[in-house]
Amino acid sequence: MEKLLLLGAEAIAQGAIDGGMSGVYAYPGTPSTEITEYVQHNKVAIERKLHSQWSANEKTAMEAGLGMSYAGKRAMVCMKHVGLNVAADAFINSAITGVNGGLIVAVADDPSMHSSQNEQDSRFFGKFAMIPIFEPASQQEAYDMTYEGI
Amino acid sequence: MMRITTRLSHSRAGIETRPLKQENKLKYPEDPIQFVLLPSNARKRYKGLLSLQSLMEQESERSSFNTYYPARNKSLGIIACGIAFNYLMENYPERKFPHPVLQLGQYPLPFSKVEKIVNECEQVLILEDGYPLVEEMLKGYLDKNSKIKGRLDGTIPRDGELNPDIVAKALGKEVKFGMKVPDIVANRPPELCAGCSHRDIYNALNETMKEFGKQKVFSDIGCYTLGALPPWNSINSCVDMGASITMAKGAADAGVHPSIAVIGDSTFTHSGMTALLDCVYENTPVTVIISDNGTTGMTGGQASHATGRLEEICIGLGVKPEHVRVLTPLPKYHDEMVNVLREEMLYEGVSVVIPRRECIQTLGRIKKEVKVKVEEVVK
Structure with a gap:
């Protein structure tokens, strides 16, 4: 165990890596981009050859994450809030299929629209899909929730 | 689902890691049609998802991410979701809350914890970044004189990001965070890079x-x-x-x-x-x-x-x-x-x-x- 100084996004990535993730799928979008970039440069992730290449969009990312879960491995899918609109079809249906390996969808909302077109609240999507939602108050919680959730 | 907001994603803090787990081995689903959402199977799977809801709620009740902080002054109770709890702590260092506080970090809502704070307090302030999701659920549609306070009754602005100042104001405290932007600082809109x-x-x-x-x-x-x-x-x-x-x-x-x-x-x-x-x-x-x-x-x-x-x-x-x-x-x-x-x-x-x-x-x-x-x- 070690102490690290991390962005919230990076804490999620570290939590997923430590939690035994086999791959992350994502399309870049502020403020979620740093999650995947952290995995791309993490030593353990590189040694383990964890998947961390970018996807064409959030929908393909969500589906690939579900495919990795189908194969029994743990996966993470990352996007910004409006990206979840793109991934919504796969996201909602993945709650019905359920998972085989652990699957966590990390969504970064942008209230005040610092770099977005709206400030939609992704918790509605989680509730709509009827799946558990984690909402951290700190970077440590972001790490712990991802570690346990995946 | 993990839900974070810009402020948490882009701010830095110390974390302590936990033991590195092994990856899972390749393993096909036990049920070969688990992922086949033909209507006949989808109906079954949907019923399964519905039956899991009470288990998810039990998990939320037990979760250490949903913590109840008791306090004597029950004229107000505070439900703080996600990063809003951080802003509340900015106003009450060392978690010395004068009012009962329910920190929410895991959904679906933990019914008995929410029921407890709403029942024992005269008014309940909901602090949540984004839309008033919890507030709407607790307030209901017809209850105009609800004891639930937040974005819907104007205690907190209806749109925009939360911050410690907004929380301070909602609690009737003096706003003391941050410094005024000097007049000399001009507003600088983003622009395309030179040479783009x-x-x-x-x-x-x-x-x-x-x-x-x-x-x-x-x-x-x-x-x-x-x-x-x-x-x-x-x-x-x-x-x-x-x-x-x-x-x-x-x-x-x-x-x-x-x-x-x-x-x-x-x-x-x-x-x-x-x-x-x-x-x-x-x-x-x-x-x-x-x-x-x-x-x-x-x-x-x-x-x-x-x-x-x-x-x-x-x-x-x-x-x-x-x-x-x-x-x-x-x-x-x-x-x-x-x-x-x-x-x-x-x-x-x-x-x-x-x-x-x-x-x-x-x-x-x-x-x-x-x-x-x-x-x-x-x-």
Whole structure:
């Protein structure tokens, strides 16, 4: 165990890596981009050859994450809030299929629209899909929730 | 689902890691049709999801992420969701809360914890970043005089990000965080980088459009959206990823001519390809400008799926090869760009113009990396 100084996004990535993730799928979008970039440069992730290449969009990312879960491995899918609109079809249906390996969808909302077109609240999507939602108050919680959730 | 907001994502704090787990081994699902959502199976699976709801709620009740902090002063109770709990702690250091507080970090809502704070307090303030989701659930639709306070009754602004000041104000405390921005600090809107290829494209487009009139350019999400601002004022839409091409198609169907889309290479492969196929299917007269800077620029220069295969994608989708035109967006080629844009706008079919020049930011980064490597070799 070690102490690290991390962005919230990076804490999620570290939590997923430590939690035994086999791959992350994502399309870049502020403020979620740093999650995947952290995995791309993490030593353990590189040694383990964890998947961390970018996807064409959030929908393909969500589906690939579900495919990795189908194969029994743990996966993470990352996007910004409006990206979840793109991934919504796969996201909602993945709650019905359920998972085989652990699957966590990390969504970064942008209230005040610092770099977005709206400030939609992704918790509605989680509730709509009827799946558990984690909402951290700190970077440590972001790490712990991802570690346990995946 | 993990839900975070900008402030948490982009701020730094110390964390303590836990033991590294092994990856799972490859293992097929026990039920071979678990993932087959044919209606007969989907109905079963949906019932299964519904039956899990009470277990999820029990998990929330037990969760250490949903913590109840008792306190004596029950004139007010506070429910703080996610990062809002952090803002509450800014106002009450060391978690010395005068009022009962329920920290919420895991949903669905833990019923008995929520019931407890609502029952034992005279009023309940809901602090949540984003929409008033918990507040709406607790308040209900008809209860106008509800004891639930938050964004819906104006205790907290209805829109925008929360912060410690807003929380302080809602609690009737003195606002003391942050410093006033001095008058000398001018508002500085974002702008395209000096040397950015989008600048040259908009200069050429604006000159071309002098002949064809205003308000015919649909755009998309990327750095080039800044073309909506002065000095260019070149574009008339930015809605969602890929919308430039399909909106240009709908406008062309309605009689706008020429109807023009401006989209970036990464946004094009994200959601523009199916839109272009719609245009090809009906041979709609649109001119699609795919500004190819070889990267996903706006988010910091991630690899783009379009790099090295943009023309092939467009031709593969059915755009006629003679109407896929590649240009170099530099001031010295300005006249050529205007001529090509003009020709394609006059063409009564689908045309794609690809001005291609590397993002000035990623180019600078690569040059720097090469320089460092050369210096290492020289040493």
